[in-house]
Amino acid sequence: MALVGPSWTPRRAARHDHSHGLQALPVRLRRRRTGHRQVHREGHGVKYYIEAESDQEIGDGFVPKTDDWRAEVDWADVVVFDDIWVGDDVGTGELARDLREQGTAVVGGTPNTDRLEEDRGYAMDVLEEHGVTTIEHHVFHDFDAAIGHVQEHPAPYVIKPLGEVQNVKRLLYVGDEDDGSDVVDVLRAYEKAWGHRMKGFQLQRKVEGVEIAVCGFFDGSSFVDRVNFNFEHKKLFPGNIGPSTGEMGTAMFWAGRNRLFEETLGKLESWLADEGYVGSIDINCIVNENGIYPLEFTPRFGYPTIALQEESFESSTGRFFFDLAHGNDPDLDVHRGYQIGVRIVLPPFPFDDEQTYDENSRNAAVVFETESREGIHIEDAKRIDGQWRAAGESGMPIVVTGTGETMQEAREQCYGRIGDIVMPNMYYRDDIGERWIDGEGDRLQAWGYLGPKS
Secondary structure, three states, X not given: OEEEEOOOOHHHHHHHOOOOOOEEEEEEOOOOOOOHHHHHHOOOEEEEEEOOHXXXXXXXOOOOEOOOHHHHHHHOOOEEEOOOEXXXXXXXXXXXXXXXXXXXXXXXOOHXXXXXXXXXXXXXXXXXXXXXXXXXXXXXXXXXXXXXXXXHOOOOEEEEEOHHHHHOHHHOEEOOOOOOHHHHHHHHHHHHHHOOOOOOEEEEEOOOOEEEEEEEEEEOOOEOOOEEEEEEEEEEEOOOEEEEEEEEEEEEEEEOOXXXXXXXXXXXXXXXXXXXXXEEEEEEEEEEOOEEEEEEXXXXXXXXXXXXXXXXXXXXXXXXXXXXXXXXXXXXXXXXXXXXXEEEEOOOOOOOOHHHHHHHOOOOEEEEOOOOOOOEEEOOEEEEOOEEEEOOOOOOOEEEEEEEOOHHHHHHHHHXXXXXXXOOOOEOOOOOOHHHHHHHHHHHHHOOXXXXXX
């Protein structure tokens, strides 16, 4: 979570002709990180709060912090929530709603928008009620019932856990067998290993096509004109192999309200306005020649997506979040080409093993072979006496980004920057953006999704 406060730098103040300052309080209630550093670098006051004890050192040396965000609310011009979770439960939407009712400007959700991520069945209901086509899906709270369903209706399915355990990304399973036998085997294994924590799960029919996320920024009444389209790379290894992670890298571009937007997020504009939602909201979809099929919501900032979005902002990040929170019809200038971001990770990511982390990754130094820090974004990092180091417990110290007029140019810039970084035991995917070059862009264009809605 972040609080943003005074002041504008002279250059920013002159450009926007505003006399007031900006103060933001980013509130990091779980394991997320917003643009607090970028806002701070622009000359605005920032106070950063982290709830999780294991993450307390993250951001040290980069941005001012507070250990009591509630005591700083009156100081802040904007309060920014960067996740939906408070401990093991959803809850920042309720906090954001209460602050708004007290007259505080907030970037954050509502109880119902939090629920879009926490309760996948509810999310599908909201989509269907607003005329969005969805994939066949069923929510189960009993493993035997789910297994029986697959056996009675054999097909490839995707298993998506519900509740807090969905943050264990490796539990998402995409079936391959036409008879669903692999899904049955995985469900039986999950019941033994995770039955005590898994409150429920959704079975969703598997659909083939291009996976693309539509991301918009909402100011409480409408979407900002620039829409972000991004391609997530969730598997650990190149070629989409290995365990699922939160995210290993993202490719993206910005466009207007095309068909992809109008047939997904565009249909929820009035619902979000009724909710009073403010912030980023993302809906991941599978697209093919037959239609657009939403998979899941991210009603908050995405990671490392927000780092990549910031890299492509050509106007002030601080001004944008201020205007977004105040409903001031934000003006957002963005890079017109393509962008990619790559998460650099350390052992044992994406798994939890304290001994491995202690031996290989804790306090690992991030060494730069050039003076430039362009395109380098902190995730779980700290700075001690000028030295960047890994922080926290997750093994995700930095994200490296690149931009270009083509996806290939963006790739070359990003991986060139990675080549100038030395960090023992670091690993990353080297294929971010290749799917677009290998034909996904051509298919989306051929299917008519990237042009204006007819």
